[in-house]
Amino acid sequence: MNAADTAFVLICAALVMFMTPGLGLFYGGMVRSKNVLATIMQSFILLGLVSILWAVAGYTLAFGKDIGGIIGNLDFLFLNGVGMDATGAPVSNIPHLAFMIYQCMFAVITPALITGAFAERMRFGGFLVFTTLWIFLVYAPMAHWVWGKGWMAQMGALDFAGGAVVHMSSAAAALAATVVMGKRKGYGHMPFIPHNLPMTVLGAAILWFGWFGFNAGSALAADGFAANAFVTTHLAAAAAALAWIFMEWRHSGKATTLGAASGAVAGLVAITPAAGFVTPMPAILIGLGGGVFCFLAVILKNKFGYDDSLDVVGVHGVGGTWGAIATGLFASINKATGLFYGNPSQLWIQLASVAATWAFCFTASLILFKLVDATIGLRASADEEDRGLDLSQHNETGYQA
Amino acid sequence: MKKVEIITRTFKLDDIKAGLSEIGIKGMTVSEVKGFGRQGGHKEVYRGAEYQVDFVVKVKIEVVVEDARVADVIAAATKAARTGQVGDGKIFVIPVEEVVRIRTGETGDAAV
Numbered sequence: 001m002n003a004a005d006t007a008f009v010l011i012c013a014a015l016v017m018f019m020t021p022g023l024g025l026f027y028g029g030m031v032r033s034k035n036v037l038a039t040i041m042q043s044f045i046l047l048g049l050v051s052i053l054w055a056v057a058g059y060t061l062a063f064g065k066d067i068g069g070i071i072g073n074l075d076f077l078f079l080n081g082v083g084m085d086a087t088g089a090p091v092s093n094i095p096h097l098a099f100m101i102y103q104c105m106f107a108v109i110t111p112a113l114i115t116g117a118f119a120e121r122m123r124f125g126g127f128l129v130f131t132t133l134w135i136f137l138v139y140a141p142m143a144h145w146v147w148g149k150g151w152m153a154q155m156g157a158l159d160f161a162g163g164a165v166v167h168m169s170s171a172a173a174a175l176a177a178t179v180v181m182g183k184r185k186g187y188g189h190m191p192f193i194p195h196n197l198p199m200t201v202l203g204a205a206i207l208w209f210g211w212f213g214f215n216a217g218s219a220l221a222a223d224g225f226a227a228n229a230f231v232t233t234h235l236a237a238a239a240a241a242l243a244w245i246f247m248e249w250r251h252s253g254k255a256t257t258l259g260a261a262s263g264a265v266a267g268l269v270a271i272t273p274a275a276g277f278v279t280p281m282p283a284i285l286i287g288l289g290g291g292v293f294c295f296l297a298v299i300l301k302n303k304f305g306y307d308d309s310l311d312v313v314g315v316h317g318v319g320g321t322w323g324a325i326a327t328g329l330f331a332s333i334n335k336a337t338g339l340f341y342g343n344p345s346q347l348w349i350q351l352a353s354v355a356a357t358w359a360f361c362f363t364a365s366l367i368l369f370k371l372v373d374a375t376i377g378l379r380a381s382a383d384e385e386d387r388g389l390d391l392s393q394h395n396e397t398g399y400q401a
Numbered sequence: 402m403k404k405v406e407i408i409t410r411t412f413k414l415d416d417i418k419a420g421l422s423e424i425g426i427k428g429m430t431v432s433e434v435k436g437f438g439r440q441g442g443h444k445e446v447y448r449g450a451e452y453q454v455d456f457v458v459k460v461k462i463e464v465v466v467e468d469a470r471v472a473d474v475i476a477a478a479t480k481a482a483r484t485g486q487v488g489d490g491k492i493f494v495i496p497v498e499e500v501v502r503i504r505t506g507e508t509g510d511a512a513v
Binding site: 311 | 445454
């Protein structure tokens with residue numbers, strides 16, 4: 001056990017915790033004012049719900065002893081055997097409890113990312129039930145496959161901080177949500193204008209800040225790889241923010257603050273799987289790619305006309321996929337080698353993991369959404385949607401006249 | 402008594418307040434309003450999606466004065482608010498039947 005590593009991982013866990021309310025503000029600013037609280041709530045309450053689910057059973061399903069490469073066993077049910085020393089933990093330098101709570105924060109933010117897809121039309125009860133099922137049946141297996149010595153890890157797939165586990169998985173679920181739930185009332189012939197972009201920019205800033213804990217912390221030690229991940233994370237966000245605003249400047253005549261915030265997040269998503277495997281200059285290229293590809297994906301969505309309200313697929317899906325592929329191209333440190341450094345097989349492994357992640361997460365999420373829809377219901381009634389979710393789901397309003 | 406209602410560009414509010422203060426107007430009611438007229442709306446772009454915003458934000462200033470001062474108020478407000486471009490706004494003059502000062506119970510011109 002190492003005291004510096006322990007301190008570092010605990011602080012990083014706190015940084016990642018802060019990302020979820022940050023995401024709430026990021027999303028909350030983009031919806032109409034009648035839905036601001038409901039949108040923030042869909043992120044914030046997951047600090048409650050998922051933390052408990054994680055401690056009870058989520059952690060052991062993800063990080064219990066491997067069963068056939070598919071799922072963890074129940075050794076750590078109710079955190080049994082997860083203690084103050086490293087016994088049973090995947091790493092020996094920090095307390096098992098520190099590893100568990102760090103992973104808990106990842107489990108919290110991942111389903112919060114999905115909420116952007118069904119913003120402004122989801123019933124609160126259905127949302128809680130869906131999230132509960134999703135954590136056990138989609139997130140825990142994904143985390144196990146990639147980080148819990150499951151089949152993707154055994155195959156050699158590289159995912160430093162969650163390109164597949166966090167971003168592609170949530171984006172695939174987001175896509176399933178738009179398929180099952182359909183468009184918001186009036187979508188396409190009514191303006192859907194963000195009601196408070198300063199809130200969104202503040203949220204993006206909190207996400208950027210917290211992401212240092214997310215990516216650098218994924219080194220699970222206060223060492224050079226953590227420093228490398230910190231730097232690559234920052235440079236990719238910087239490059240992507242610039243790439244996005246220059247793209248939109250060209251496309252629609254002006255650079256926007258929403259574009260700068262979206263671009264930064266796109267870059268952070270793109271570097272997530274690569275942060276500990278690439279050096280700073282490739283990180284800038286990954287960020288630029290993230291900004292450009294995610295911007296194009298969002299434009300394309302407007303043409304397709306499917307209502308992924310806050311662009312979860314465009315930003316997290318496309319950014320996460322690009323990041324996973326880019327890891328297979330640019331990896332050069334931390335015992336990883338990509339195509340450009342003489343190892344073409346890594347790219348194929350990455351592509352296989354991308355395809356498997358999308359296929360599994362989309363299918364499983366689609367089934368879960370349909371299941372909840374058929375039983376307790378997913379979508380708010382037309383009248384509830386008109387009045388706004390703040391009032392219809394929570395009996396309160398964000399702003400007094 | 403008349404109510405003079407001035408609807409114009411928001412950034413002209415301070416100029417109008419100064420202009421009316423100069424001719425001795427000691428109170429007004431101000432609200433932010435939305436509407437459209439010949440100026441039309443504008444375009445907003447969010448993540449590449451264009452929206453036409455038809456309602457333009459304007460400021461509405463309401464002043465109640467004795468009949469004799471209406472012309473002065475209109476002149477001062479017009480002078481302060483005019484840019485010469487479409488969108489300068491309009492002034493409406495409306496008869497007021499009664500005014501009551503709540504604190505004292507005074508009515509009519511004395512309450513203005």
